[in-house]
Amino acid sequence: MDLFLKILAAIAGVILIILVLQDSFETIVLPRRVSRRFRLSRWFYSSTWMLWSAGARKMRLTNNRREFYLSYYGPASLIFLLIAWGLVLILAFALFQWGLNDPLSAPEKHLTFGTYLYMSGTTFVTLGYGDVTPLTGFGRIFAVVEAGMGFGFLALIIGYVPIIYQAFSRRERNISLLDARAGSPPSASEMLRRHYRDQRIEGLVQFLGEWEKWSAELLESHLSYPVLTYYRSQHERQSWLAALTTVLDTCALFIVGFEGISAPTVRAAFAMARHAAVDLAQVYGTPPLDPKLSRLSPAEFARLRDALAEVGLTLQHEEDAEQRLYKLRRSYEPFVNALSDHLLLALPPWIPATRTVDDWQTSAWDHFADWSPEKLEEITHIIVDHKKKTPVLHEHAHTHGEQEESHEVAHSLDGSVEKEAS
Numbered sequence: 001m002d003l004f005l006k007i008l009a010a011i012a013g014v015i016l017i018i019l020v021l022q023d024s025f026e027t028i029v030l031p032r033r034v035s036r037r038f039r040l041s042r043w044f045y046s047s048t049w050m051l052w053s054a055g056a057r058k059m060r061l062t063n064n065r066r067e068f069y070l071s072y073y074g075p076a077s078l079i080f081l082l083i084a085w086g087l088v089l090i091l092a093f094a095l096f097q098w099g100l101n102d103p104l105s106a107p108e109k110h111l112t113f114g115t116y117l118y119m120s121g122t123t124f125v126t127l128g129y130g131d132v133t134p135l136t137g138f139g140r141i142f143a144v145v146e147a148g149m150g151f152g153f154l155a156l157i158i159g160y161v162p163i164i165y166q167a168f169s170r171r172e173r174n175i176s177l178l179d180a181r182a183g184s185p186p187s188a189s190e191m192l193r194r195h196y197r198d199q200r201i202e203g204l205v206q207f208l209g210e211w212e213k214w215s216a217e218l219l220e221s222h223l224s225y226p227v228l229t230y231y232r233s234q235h236e237r238q239s240w241l242a243a244l245t246t247v248l249d250t251c252a253l254f255i256v257g258f259e260g261i262s263a264p265t266v267r268a269a270f271a272m273a274r275h276a277a278v279d280l281a282q283v284y285g286t287p288p289l290d291p292k293l294s295r296l297s298p299a300e301f302a303r304l305r306d307a308l309a310e311v312g313l314t315l316q317h318e319e320d321a322e323q324r325l326y327k328l329r330r331s332y333e334p335f336v337n338a339l340s341d342h343l344l345l346a347l348p349p350w351i352p353a354t355r356t357v358d359d360w361q362t363s364a365w366d367h368f369a370d371w372s373p374e375k376l377e378e379i380t381h382i383i384v385d386h387k388k389k390t391p392v393l394h395e396h397a398h399t400h401g402e403q404e405e406s407h408e409v410a411h412s413l414d415g416s417v418e419k420e421a422s
Contacts, residue, residue: 010099016092020085024153028160031224040088044081045226049073056344067236070344074230078164081227082157086124089153093146094120102139106132119143124150167221168231174214175233175243181207184237184359188249189304189351193311205263208254211247212269218244219276226283229343235359241345245336248273249350252328257316258308274332281335286342288334295333296350298322304351 023040052073059066094117106115119132123146134140182191195204218240222228233239251270254263281288296304301322305315315321340347 006099006101008099009095013092013094013096013099016088016095020088020092021149024085024156027225028156040085041081041226044084045077045230048077048080049230052077053344061346064236066344067232071232074227074232077230078161078227086150086153089149090120090124091117093124093142097134097139097142102142103135104132104139105135120146123147126150164225164228167225167228171214171218171221171228171240172233174211175238175240176235178238178243178246179235179359182246183352183356184235185242185346185348185356186238186246187349187352188246188253189307191246191250192253192308192313196311196313201261201263204250205265208247208251208266208269212272215244215247215269215273215276219272219279222276222280223283229280229284237359239345241336241339241343242348244273244277246348248277248332248336249348252325252332253308253315255328256321256325259314259316261313274335277332277335277339281338284339284342286338289338289341290334291337295347296325296329300350301325307351 019040026039027041053070056066056070059069094113097120098113098116102116104111104115104119106119108115115132119134121127122129122132123143126147128147134143178186178191181194182188183194192204195201195207248270251266251273254261254266255270305318305321308315317324336347339345
């Protein structure tokens, strides 16, 4: 019976070594997605996230402690995964040597599994105390292999962590750009309103082209390093999922069409962003989810249409624009809803329910400063509304009406400055 157990232990040790090495190679080195269902890292993340998120689901959505609590999971899970790999390898090498009954030189007379486990741990982390050593040539070779594997494993970890944070930094750089361009949280209506000034849309089309590249990089990095999905953005009202959804919403409105505007390149940005949403939802095994409440009700669509019309953006064929937009939304919203439910990331609104202050306009000293809170609202109003209606001086002559409107806006701004100075 004892011999049978040792044979099983040796076989289990070999299997564990192979599984951990394969899993760490696929997670750290292999640059493509692995479709195999059973993986140690996948089981680790699914089980630990289920436990971690269970506590967060009991917290209120408006509670800042919830987001703070969830922000710990990404970095902590990465550290615990690396520790788990190392512990399993130490256990596996100990099982293999104990199963082979490899003779050791040790202070105790009777060798136990704990002795083999101790020698495996000191060998793997290259401590090399020398109090427990193998006596046979095979045991020495096996110890050298384990020490080399531990050293290489440590080198992979040292190289892996900077790559993760470089990819995180590249992702967050573009997300931060949405603050002034689309609001906090971002929305498609604000992105269109803030970019469509003086009836020019070229800047927004170019900006969406950059987000096509961002979506491609998001897909590549998050498939190669799934732990990045759990890294929360630095600002509470921003996230990579909210940014991706805002880009999809904006592109969907362009595809529905605006009067007098043609932007065929936006379709490529929509395709890439949807590709990212679908593939990432598939990675976590989250089926498409239809929420109980629609993100864009008929009343909100009417508000959206009116808000865009205020700056001169009119939807083509308004009588069926809502239906055409609904069909486009059905192609990506179930996937972002599934990701939102799994990762506990809020989806952005199509149009803000109330006027909100952007993150760039806030600071820790707002309650004591001269500019808050009324001044911040005034600045936002000037940037978003008045500047859209202020014509830009071109080389050609303006019409008489445009000159009068520009004079009135300039006069009102000058008057407010004089009042503040007095």
